[in-house]
Amino acid sequence: MWFGLHFVPQPDPYTAEYIAISIIYMLWAVSYWFQFKISTTKKIILFNFAVIILVVLYIFFIYYPISFLEYFLE
16 A cells, blocks of 8 residues: 555545555455465466456546545545
8 A cells, every 4th residue: 555655646645545545455355365265276267367357447447436435535
């Protein structure tokens, strides 16, 4: 989270951006935990592919989650 917030500095601390970056790390942590629960290699590969697509779409369209969070938090 420190890297995500310090390589793109902003004049004011925005709570929505902090939460949006935290969600990316939570998705990563949950997917890592699920990998321990999955037993076959084929399922792990499919699951990882789905998580990568989800994270890429989240990052590509990050404006919408941030604007949604800003509506409630700022």
